[in-house]
Amino acid sequence: MSNAWxxxxxxxxxxxxxxxxxxxxxxxxxVVIRNAIKEIQHKNASKLSFEELYRKAYNLVLRKQGKMLYxxxxxxxxxxxxxxxxxxxxxxxxxxxxxxxxLKLNSVWEDHLLSMRMISDVLMYLDRVYAKEFHLPLIYxxxxxxxxxxxxxxxxxxxGMRVINIIIDYINKSRHGEIIxxxxxxxxxxxxxxxxxxxxxxxxxxxxxxxxxxxxYFEPVLLRQSHEYFERQANDLLIQQSGTIYIENAMxxxxxxxxxxxxxxxxxxxxxxxxxxxxDLITRNMESIMKLENDGLKSWVNDNNFxxxxxxxxxxxxxxxxxxxxKRQLRAIVLLNCExxxxxxxxELELLQKQAEDxxxxxxxxxxxxxxxxxxxxxxxxxxxxxxxxxxxxxxxxAFDGNPGLVREIESSFAGFLNLDNKTAEYLSLYIDDGIxxxxxxxxxxxxxxxxxxxxxxFRFIKDKDVFEKYYKNHxxxxxxxxxxxxxxxxxxxxxxxKQEIGSSFTSKFEGMxxxxxxxxxxxxxxxxxxxxxxxxKRINGRKLELDTSxxxxxxxxxxxxxxxxxxxxxxxxxxxxLRFESFYNTKYSGRNLTWAPNFGTVDxxxxxxxxxxxxxxxxxxxxxxxxxxxxxxxxxxxxxxxxYNITRIPKPDLIRHLQSISVASRTRLLKKTxxxxxxxxxxxxxxxxxxxxPQTKIKVLTVSSGSKVEDDTQRSETMDxxxxxxxxxxxxxxxRIMKARRQSSHQELVNEVIRQLINRFKPQPSFIxxxxxxxxxxxxxxxxxxxxxxxxxxx
Amino acid sequence: xxxxxxxxVTLISNDGFQFLISKDAALVxxxxxxxxxxxxxxxxxxTIKLHELDGVLLxxxxxxxxxxxxxxxxxxxxxxxIPTEMALELLVAADFLDV
Numbered sequence: 001m002s003n004a005w006x007x008x009x010x011x012x013x014x015x016x017x018x019x020x021x022x023x024x025x026x027x028x029x030x031v032v033i034r035n036a037i038k039e040i041q042h043k044n045a046s047k048l049s050f051e052e053l054y055r056k057a058y059n060l061v062l063r064k065q066g067k068m069l070y071x072x073x074x075x076x077x078x079x080x081x082x083x084x085x086x087x088x089x090x091x092x093x094x095x096x097x098x099x100x101x102x103l104k105l106n107s108v109w110e111d112h113l114l115s116m117r118m119i120s121d122v123l124m125y126l127d128r129v130y131a132k133e134f135h136l137p138l139i140y141x142x143x144x145x146x147x148x149x150x151x152x153x154x155x156x157x158x159x160g161m162r163v164i165n166i167i168i169d170y171i172n173k174s175r176h177g178e179i180i181x182x183x184x185x186x187x188x189x190x191x192x193x194x195x196x197x198x199x200x201x202x203x204x205x206x207x208x209x210x211x212x213x214x215x216x217y218f219e220p221v222l223l224r225q226s227h228e229y230f231e232r233q234a235n236d237l238l239i240q241q242s243g244t245i246y247i248e249n250a251m252x253x254x255x256x257x258x259x260x261x262x263x264x265x266x267x268x269x270x271x272x273x274x275x276x277x278x279x280d281l282i283t284r285n286m287e288s289i290m291k292l293e294n295d296g297l298k299s300w301v302n303d304n305n306f307x308x309x310x311x312x313x314x315x316x317x318x319x320x321x322x323x324x325x326x327k328r329q330l331r332a333i334v335l336l337n338c339e340x341x342x343x344x345x346x347x348e349l350e351l352l353q354k355q356a357e358d359x360x361x362x363x364x365x366x367x368x369x370x371x372x373x374x375x376x377x378x379x380x381x382x383x384x385x386x387x388x389x390x391x392x393x394x395x396x397x398x399a400f401d402g403n404p405g406l407v408r409e410i411e412s413s414f415a416g417f418l419n420l421d422n423k424t425a426e427y428l429s430l431y432i433d434d435g436i437x438x439x440x441x442x443x444x445x446x447x448x449x450x451x452x453x454x455x456x457x458x459f460r461f462i463k464d465k466d467v468f469e470k471y472y473k474n475h476x477x478x479x480x481x482x483x484x485x486x487x488x489x490x491x492x493x494x495x496x497x498x499k500q501e502i503g504s505s506f507t508s509k510f511e512g513m514x515x516x517x518x519x520x521x522x523x524x525x526x527x528x529x530x531x532x533x534x535x536x537x538k539r540i541n542g543r544k545l546e547l548d549t550s551x552x553x554x555x556x557x558x559x560x561x562x563x564x565x566x567x568x569x570x571x572x573x574x575x576x577x578x579l580r581f582e583s584f585y586n587t588k589y590s591g592r593n594l595t596w597a598p599n600f601g602t603v604d605x606x607x608x609x610x611x612x613x614x615x616x617x618x619x620x621x622x623x624x625x626x627x628x629x630x631x632x633x634x635x636x637x638x639x640x641x642x643x644x645y646n647i648t649r650i651p652k653p654d655l656i657r658h659l660q661s662i663s664v665a666s667r668t669r670l671l672k673k674t675x676x677x678x679x680x681x682x683x684x685x686x687x688x689x690x691x692x693x694x695p696q697t698k699i700k701v702l703t704v705s706s707g708s709k710v711e712d713d714t715q716r717s718e719t720m721d722x723x724x725x726x727x728x729x730x731x732x733x734x735x736x737r738i739m740k741a742r743r744q745s746s747h748q749e750l751v752n753e754v755i756r757q758l759i760n761r762f763k764p765q766p767s768f769i770x771x772x773x774x775x776x777x778x779x780x781x782x783x784x785x786x787x788x789x790x791x792x793x794x795x796x
Numbered sequence: 797x798x799x800x801x802x803x804x805v806t807l808i809s810n811d812g813f814q815f816l817i818s819k820d821a822a823l824v825x826x827x828x829x830x831x832x833x834x835x836x837x838x839x840x841x842x843t844i845k846l847h848e849l850d851g852v853l854l855x856x857x858x859x860x861x862x863x864x865x866x867x868x869x870x871x872x873x874x875x876x877x878i879p880t881e882m883a884l885e886l887l888v889a890a891d892f893l894d895v
Contacts, residue, residue, distance in 0.1 A: 121833075
């Protein structure tokens with residue numbers, strides 16, 4: 001001992017105890033371990049010494065007998081499982097009920113795991129040194145593999161398949177509402193998942209992955225069975241031809257199944273099973289369910305059945321977050337609803353008319369002319385469209401969770417429908433027209449505001465804004481000239497809204513029209529003051545004359561200058577006023593050209609009939625006729641149509657219309673026509689109607705076609721021609737503008753830029769732009785580049 | 797088979813020396829941990845007889861177990877003194893005990 005604790009330098013390292021390698025010894029040592037394994041498997045481990053077993057295995061491994069030990073251990077475990085465990089389970093299968101059998105299986109499995117843990121603990125050294133060196137599975141895993149092969153898969157998967165069938169049967173029972181033992185199902189599935197089929201080591205993190213018994217044998221059967229189950233369920237539900245029943249059941253089924261998956265099945269199966277279920281219940285059938293006429297998407301939309309729509313939305317979201325099939329069906333229904341707008345509006349109008357007739361059967365409501373009806377139709381049509389839009393807004397909000405994709409789809413369906421033809425633009429303008437005219441009569445300020453805001457909603461859908469502009473300009477012009485507009489504030493409000501929507505270039509003409517009228521009002525009052533003391537006027541008439549003029553800037557207003565009107569002969573009173581005004585205007589604004597448009601004006605005349613005097617408001621044309629031919633100072637009492645024409649030179653079609661309105665229309669028969677027919681013929685003779693009488697003192701002569709009306713087909717095609725012409729101009733202007741700035745551009749770039757600049761007004765077709773470009777090349781604004789055919793140069 | 801769980805465990809060397817050490821220290825060794833955590837004789841008697849180690853060696857091993865336990869979490873660790881003559885024996889013991 002003194003040596004051992006001696007001074008450094010002279011120290012001798014004590015050698016470790018020598019291990020004698022002795023072949024004969026293996027049996028001696030192994031028998032102990034073997035018996036111990038058996039004891040462990042029979043749950044008698046507590047009398048065994050861990051240290052002894054560990055030491056023996058340690059010695060065997062050190063003696064290079066690890067392989068023998070490893071193999072023998074596997075055989076010993078296998079022997080027990082094959083002879084004892086497997087037989088016990090087969091017996092149980094014969095005699096016990098399924099649940100008892102499963103419990104037994106689980107308990108032998110748990111016993112096995114416990115045994116294996118103890119065995120692998122005492123053989124720790126074998127794992128650590130031998131198995132590691134030869135890259136063999138640990139003893140514990142060997143034990144699991146032996147269990148798989150000697151119990152579960154032994155004899156052609158004998159026990160395994162029985163177990164699988166029992167469990168699947170349980171799951172099916174649970175689907176039909178039976179309560180089953182979730183613990184045992186979970187336990188067995190857990191066991192199956194623990195039995196590896198292939199293990200490969202992921203090189204990066206050492207986590208084993210690969211197939212296990214559950215994935216290879218159990219899951220496929222489960223999925224197949226589930227597919228059959230859900231397909232059957234879906235078919236049973238389909239037969240009932242009720243979307244409500246189908247969706248409610250599908251919701252319930254999928255909810256239940258998800259709960260079941262949570263309870264019994266591993267996470268790895270969950271997405272597969274849910275996908276399969278969704279496919280059977282939703283993907284394959286939902287489109288035909290939506291199409292069901294009486295209890296499908298259409299009826300839910302019509303009934304505002306938010307609950308069903310929300311369920312539908314939820315279900316489809318499960319299978320497709322893009323919701324393609326819902327979009328498809330929804331679009332079809334939106335379009336259908338839109339198409340129904342026509343018939344719906346018509347029916348409403350007919351009903352209204354019928355009610356009116358029922359209330360006042362004698363009145364002439366039924367004789368309302370068709371044009372007025374058409375206007376009512378337009379107004380109501382827009383109103384109905386807005387209602388429809390609101391309905392879908394509510395559906396999107398309440399049932400579809402405001403899903404942006406669906407909202408876009410609905411909007412684009414609306415837009416598609418509204419832009420099928422240009423009627424919408426006209427209808428919308430009429431709707432606004434109607435709203436503004438009536439705005440003070442029977443609407444509060446809030447209601448007017450709402451109406452205008454709503455019209456902007458429709459306006460947004462309209463692609464060809466220039467068409468709307470055209471109609472709006474017409475209607476605005478009529479309102480301004482005929483003083484039909486209730487309030488300038490309302491007009492300006494609408495213009496401001498339009499301006500906010502697409503910019504001031506769009507509304508500049510509207511504002512210009514508005515300004516014209518304002519200036520004209522001031523101008524008129526100035527003028528009337530200036531002629532107050534005019535001797536010449538007094539001499540001619542002896543009574544007071546007043547003039548209200550509207551000075552319209554030609555480019556702002558929709559009415560073209562009509563050169564034929566220059567020929568119209570004014571009676572002396574009006575002629576004098578006209579001359580006075582012209583000189584008055586020229587002193588104010590020199591160098592401006594005034595063209596009179598009597599076809600838009602009205603005149604108030606006091607007429608003295610034998611019985612009574614009346615104040616009659618009539619069109620300027622009618623006034624010209626009366627003042628020129630039927631005044632006190634007139635030469636004759638009677639004039640023929642031709643004579644009237646020669647005196648007044650009013651264009652014949654207009655003349656006929658205005659003569660009709662003062663000689664045929666029953667309430668304003670100021671003149672007598674012989675013969676008394678409806679039509680005006682060249683030979684007809686007119687004279688003052690001495691018998692004229694009317695309950696009111698103030699009378700208004702209605703001229704055929706006044707106010708804002710729906711256009712008929714010829715008018716519409718004229719409007720479209722006009723729009724087309726302005727489109728040509730605008731497109732050419734855009735091309736020139738762009739080329740002037742860029743000097744040179746490729747064809748494609750130019751086309752794109754033109755479209756970009758014009759999109760706020762209309763969408764030009766590339767072929768249309770191409771024509772314009774060619775036109776401009778011909779006019780030598782542009783030239784093709786000599787190097788490249790598709791590049792243009794700007795010619796200054 | 798005492799019911800109460802003792803925080804100590806007795807280690808006995810092959811030449812009969814007994815050491816009463818804390819369980820925590822014993823658990824540093826993978827082998828001892830296996831012996832104490834499974835239901836073998838050792839865990840019920842709380843006594844482990846180590847036939848491979850003599851008293852001197854076992855004492856040094858136990859010193860190391862405590863040393864390891866104490867400095868397990870530390871960074872700055874003082875050197876553990878190993879007498880040269882025991883070096884090989886300790887190496888074998890470490891392998892056996894999985895420390």
